[in-house]
Amino acid sequence: MKALWRGGVVCLIAVCAWSSAVRTQSCSNSSVALQFGTIDKHEPKRTPNTAGSLTQLYSFVHLFLDAVQPNSFPKDLLRAALEKHIEPAEVARYEAGYIVCLIIAVLYVLLMPLVGVIFACCRCCGNCGGKVKHDQQSLSCHRNTLATCLGAITIIILAGVILAFIANGRVAENVDPGVQSVISDLKDMAELLSSLPEKIRFIVKGYTVPEKKITEELKDVGDQIGNAIILSLESSAYNAVRELSISAQEAVHVTELLQSINETTATLQSRQISLVSGLKHHQEALQAIMKNCRNCSALSPYVGKLQIDANYSEIPSVEKELKSMPTANLTNLVEKGNKTFHDIPQMCRNQTTKKVDAIILFLDDIQKSIMQSSEQFPSLESISQQIANIQNPIASYGKEVQRYDFYRWAVAIALCCVILFIVVLNVLGLAFGIAGVSSRQQDYHESCLASTGANLLMAGVGFSFIFSWLFMLTVFVTFVVGGNVYTLGCRSWHNKEIFAFLDSSQNLLPVGLNISEILGTNFSFSEFYMTCEEGQSMYDYLHHSQIFDFNDILSIDKYLGDLKNQVLNLSVDLSELRLLSDEDKKSFDDFKDSGTDKINFTLLKSQLSRPVVKTDLLGFADLLNQTAQLQTDSSKQKLENESISIRVLHNTTVRQQEKDAERLNASVDALSYISKDLQRNIDNALQSINDTQNKINSTVPLIVQNYAQCILNRGIGYFQQYLMWAKQMILNRILVCQPLAIYVDNVYTVLCENIIDPWNAFWHCLGWCSVFLIPSIIFAVKTAKYFRPILSRPSISFKMEDMFQIPKAKMIESKTNIYANPFNNINLNWNT
Incomplete structure (x- = not known):
């Protein structure tokens, strides 16, 4: 019984799930987004900035160069240079900061060797770094102070030389990748221009994407129209099937209840015969015992009630109603109706196949017509060839640049090693000197370690004098080159001043670089660069819209007439569809007329509400036990035996009768609840099925026409997507000038950020070390003096x-x- 009931519930759940699934299948006039191919082969890669941890150092160098050269970009000076009318006074005024630095460098280069010679002469005379002549009260304090200052300056020089090593390495590391990056960018630019016609043909062939999508939808148009019909009728169909499913469940449940009532009633009636016999036997036995029993008069009322109260033989039979139940499985009929409704897409597909094939052939003709226009785009092969011709000279000069950069790197390494050697001498001098001073007993005692430390410090001083002028000379040469490249090129490039200069001086450029003359229009480098940087189209900027009319070639208006006629001629006929046959309806009518609503439930309830026995057998058994205790003869044993027998009768027969009566009462209640609305529910379900059938016959033609129009609108939407994609690809991907801006930015990154910045950082750090060599010399000489023993000792004469x-x-x-x-x-x- 429970299994059949669960089967009906599962059927209802399946209907609900089917309705939820169908609700998502509707025809939307809006086309889904199509996935077209992308053109990303010529997407240039930006050259990475290799500053890394040196960013702050580069920024500090920029601040220094901005202070040396605060003047703006010299447009007039460069224009005069191009016209070969250079005025030295103007150049000197612009380069005033560098001239001041030149004077400082010249003084350094001249004075340091001169001071070194003087110091050498002084040292040969025993002065300048010799011994302390007299004992001083604060000798230790002076020595510690000088050693601390020298150590701090040595650390500063060490930091500078380390940064110089790193910056020098960055320049060497970035030269070769920079040259290769420029060559690669030129190659990419040439390929970008030479492949434009091929990519235009690729875009025209992109028509196959909407064609394929429309073809797929047309091949599936039968199912889609069928699903649209289901979607339109889902509310009424769902209600009808739901009500029919409920009636089928009720039929299953009523059958189970009738079977249960019939079986339980038979069991109660059969057991009642045995119960009546047992009660009568106990009644007669107790009456016989009471004749010879003392004080047994209290048992008489209970003995008289040893009779049944509920007479189950009076319960009417439901065999007639059970036989009147339909033999057909109503649940299967509901599933059959569902399947018929689900078969609508298959019927629609069978009826639309031929017309769909004709529309697909028409779409193939449109593709052939569009493909014939793919050769009209002009070729830019000549410009691509000119760009390709530039690659060889750049590659040749690049090798020379790499060779000379190796020489520069080697010289820089040698100079840095000299500075590092001076640092090592200072460190060793301080270490030996401090160790020697700590180990000697008196300041006037000789210490090998202290003397060695002093000699090492003096050696560092000597090397500083010997090479300092060379350091400063290298600093100034690299400073003039790197500083001017930064201020004239990189800084003006970064703030776009150089583009403004090119805009105002195109007439002074060589013939091959005068873009305005080549294009025959007023070309602005700054506006063009900003346009490209923002990712806009080169096609729009150069006003070449008349060269190639994409709208005419990619227009589909001339094809829509025939396509519209063929799509709107789609039709579907579902007049033969039946959700529930006449025979199936008769099965539900048989269930409705089964007579369950005419059962006398009042009589049933009246019998079931009465107790099985008129007296409480357990209480009566207890009373028998109590009475038996008052007896002294054989009546005592007889009463006890009767008490036991009555308990057994209650625990077996009476309790089983009570349980079956409760089960029968529950079945009667359920059957009574279902039967009161049974006929109305079945009538409503059958009426809903009839209404749904009528809606199918009346609304299918309109649904088919609406869906055909929907298919047509979606097809037009797909073509519009293709047209918009083609225009976007041509104007904003193929002719986008953002790659040109990226190529320009890459040149800036290679030249300014990856080469000039570490170049300037190198001379800055080398100059840093050169400047701090001066205090290093001073403190090294002073410190070495205090590492040596003092010349005069205190008097030790005494008696x-x-x-x-x-x-x-x-x-x-x-x-x-x-x-x-x-x-x-x-x-x-x-x-x-």
């Missing part, structure tokens, strides 16, 4: 008796703290 003379103590006038610290208040005078 022999003085060795045994007891010192005389003198009391200090203050007597208050004489015992606090006696050594503080005693002045020992040693007589020498």
Whole structure:
């Protein structure tokens, strides 16, 4: 019974799930987004900035160069240079900061060797770094201060030389990749221009994407129209099937209830015969015992009630109603109706196949017509060839640049190693000097370690004098080159001043670089670069819309007439569709007329509401036990036996009758609840099925026409997507000038950020070390002097008796703290 009931519930759940799935299948006039091919082969890669941890150093160098050269981009000066009318005074005024730096560098280059020669002469005379002549009270303090200052300056020089090593390495690392990046960008630019016609043909062939999508929808148009019909009728069909499913469940449940009532009633009636016999037997036995029993008069009322109360033989039979139930499986009929409704897409597909094939052939003709226009786009092969011709000279010069950069790198490494050697001498000098001073007993004692430290410091001083002029000369040469490249090129490039200069000086450019003359229009480098940087189309900027009319070639208006006629001629006929046959309807009518609503439920309830026995057998058994205890003869045993027998009768037969009566009562309640609305529910379900059938016959033609129009609108939408994609690809992908801006930015990154910035950082760090060599020399000389032993010693002449003379103590006038610290208040005078 429970299994059949669960089967009906599963059927209802399946209907609900089917309705939810169908609700998502509707015809939308809006076309889905198509996935067209992309053109990304010539997407240029931006050259990465290799500054890394040196970014702050580069920024500091930029600030220094901006302070040296605060003037703006010299448009007039460069224009005069192009016209070969250079005025030295103007150049000197613009390069004033560099001239000041030149004067400082010249003074450094001249004075450092001169001071070195003077120092060498002084040192040969025993001065300048010699020994301290007299013992000083603060000798240790002076020595520690000088050593600390020298150590700090050495650390500063060490930091500078480390950064110089790193910056020099960055320049060497970036030269070869930079040259290769420029060559690669030129190659990409040439390929970009030479492949334009091929990519135009690719875009025209992109028509196959909407064609394929429309073809797929047309091949599936039968199912889609069928689903649209289902979607339109889902509300009424769902209600009809739901009501029919409920009636089928009720039929299953009613059948189960009738079977249960019939079986339970038979069981109750059969067991009632045995119960009546048992009660009668106990009644007769107790009456016989009571004749010889003392004080048994209290049992008489209970013995008279040992009779059944509920007479189950009076329950009417439901065999007639059970036989009147339909033999057909109503649940299967509901599933059959669902399947018929689900078969609508298959019927529609069978009826639309031929017309769909004709529309697909028409779409193939449109593709052939569009493909004939793919050769009309003009070729840019000549411009691509000119760009390709530039690659070889750049590659040749690039090798020379790499060779000379190797020489530059080697010289820079040598200079940095010299500075590093000076740093090592300072560090070793300080280490040996401090160790030697700490180990000697007196400052006038000779210490090998301290003397070695002093000599190492003096060696560092010597190397500083010998190479300092070379350091400064290298700094100034690289500073002039790198600084001017930054201020004239990189800085003006970054703030777009150089583009403004090119706009105002195109007439001074060589013939091959005068873009305005080539294009025959007023060309602006700055506007063009900004346009390209924003990702706009080169086609729109150069006003070439008349060269190639994409709208005419990619227009589909002339094809829509025939396409519209063929699509709107689609039709579907579902007049033969039946959700529920007449025979199936008769099965539901048989269930409705089964007579379950005419069962006398009142009589059933009246019998089932009465107790099985008129008296409480368990209470009566207890009373028998109590009465037996009052007896002294054989009546006692007889009463006890009867008490046991009555308990057994209650626990077996009476309890089983009570359980079956409860089960029968539940079945009667359920059957009564279902039967009161049974006929109305079946009538409503059959009426809903009829209404749904009528809606199918009346609304299918309109649904088919609406869906055909929907298919047509979606097809037009697909073509419009293709047209918009083609225009976007041509104007904003193929003719986009953003790659040109990226190529220009890559040149800026290679030249300015990856080469000039570390170049300038190198001379800055080398100049940093050169400047700090001056205090390093001063403190090294001073510190070395204090590492050597002092020349004069304190007098040690004394008399022999003085060795045994007891010192005389003198009391200090203050007597208050004489015992606090006696050594503080005693002045020992040693007589020498």
